[in-house]
């Protein structure tokens with residue numbers, strides 16, 4: 213049984229169909245990438261799956277339970293298990309709150325760790341690789357990478373089973389992106405945590421996700437194991453997206469192309485060699 217499932221999801225904004233009949237599943241502890249260019253409907257799909265926006269047609273199931281029409285009360289325990297991490301930690305974190313308050317917020321909402329809340333926050337800081345000395349720093353005093361680690365700690369605090377990450381590294385420097393992606397992979401494995409990772413940059417997804425869904429104009433146009441989609445993209449849109457992927461860090465040394473594929477170096481083999 214999938215952990216999270218969308219069946220025939222449709223969401224319209226006036227005459228526009230932002231999500232146009234999407235069916236997808238995310239398994240327990242599975243890491244799934246959702247890629248597509250800006251405006252393809254990724255964020256809307258994510259909000260439908262988390263019931264942050266109402267579905268026009270179709271159904272959302274979590275852990276085998278249909279939550280398509282669930283009210284706020286029925287959704288509260290589900291919300292705890294489906295947490296969200298946003299693209300821009302600077303605007304999603306209240307700049308006047310300190311790290312401890314930010315991370316404890318979910319614990320308070322869900323009435324968790326009433327005793328020993330500070331200890332729980334310190335544990336979470338450690339899990340996301342932040343120094344305990346940051347406890348009383350305000351969000352505005354943190355670097356971009358540190359803010360996103362706080363965003364992840366906030367989500368982890370309530371022990372979710374799935375994180376929806378909507379372009380969580382798009383605003384970060386490439387070197388910081390890699391650190392956050394590595395952190396997410398570790399957390400997913402150690403906590404049996406499913407990830408639905410939204411990105412327009414295919415490269416990020418490649419090193420994190422087992423499976424990838426390609427979204428175009430509200431529809432999933434291709435899906436499969438990440439390695440297969442990268443090796444042999446079937447849909448012209450996926451091929452175009454792949455061709456548009458920038459080499460992430462021109463200063464990072466790559467193996468000479470000749471040693472990768474002496475005959476005909478593909479763009480793909482060049483990209484593969486950068487890690």
Ligand SMILES: Nc1ncnc2c1ncn2[C@@H]1O[C@H](COP(=O)(O)OP(=O)(O)O)[C@@H](O)[C@H]1O
Nearest residue numbers: 225228230248249250251252253254255256257
């Ligand atoms: N609240 C909204 N009101 C009107 N149109 C919206 C709203 N949210 C999204 N859209 C439209 O739906 C389409 C998909 O948007 P979005 O889901 O944000 O795509 P993505 O996350 O892939 O960039 C876009 O054309 C966008 O303008």
Ligand SMILES: [Mg+2]
Nearest residue numbers: 254255256378
């Ligand atoms: Mg978006």
